[in-house]
Amino acid sequence: MVKVNFIRDTETISVDVPVGHTIMEAAKELDLPEIPADCGGCCACATCHIHVDGVQWQQKLKIEENSLEQELLEYEKGYIEGVSRLACQIQLNDDLNNVTVKLRKNELL
Numbered sequence: 001m002v003k004v005n006f007i008r009d010t011e012t013i014s015v016d017v018p019v020g021h022t023i024m025e026a027a028k029e030l031d032l033p034e035i036p037a038d039c040g041g042c043c044a045c046a047t048c049h050i051h052v053d054g055v056q057w058q059q060k061l062k063i064e065e066n067s068l069e070q071e072l073l074e075y076e077k078g079y080i081e082g083v084s085r086l087a088c089q090i091q092l093n094d095d096l097n098n099v100t101v102k103l104r105k106n107e108l109l
Helices: 023-030 053-061 068-074
Strands: 002-008 011-017 049-052 084-086 099-103
Touching: 002 023, 002 053, 053 068, 068 084
Parallel strands: 002 099
Antiparallel strands: 002 011, 049 084, 049 099
16 A cells, blocks of 8 residues: 545645555545546546645656646646646555645635
8 A cells, every 4th residue: 555645735634545546546535626637537637736745756756758747737827847747647656655745726616
């Protein structure tokens, strides 16, 4: 199991999910409204946009240059280079145990 920590304002919400799941799937397990994941994890909608918390995790979760993910994120409000990721594109493994990400406010809520 891999522990994923979601930060919402000053609150930390944690969940354990099996290796191979994505951060988006972890968020859906918690039913987090900030991650509606409208496309179901197909890297098509950017509704699972998160901010990776801390340099340690940002270095481990660098986005692949010139990827579809990067193209989608660059048009998103709140995009921060080196910090923004799509939760559906981060597959969890043992090296990511205790990963921490910040939830973004969903403007549709």
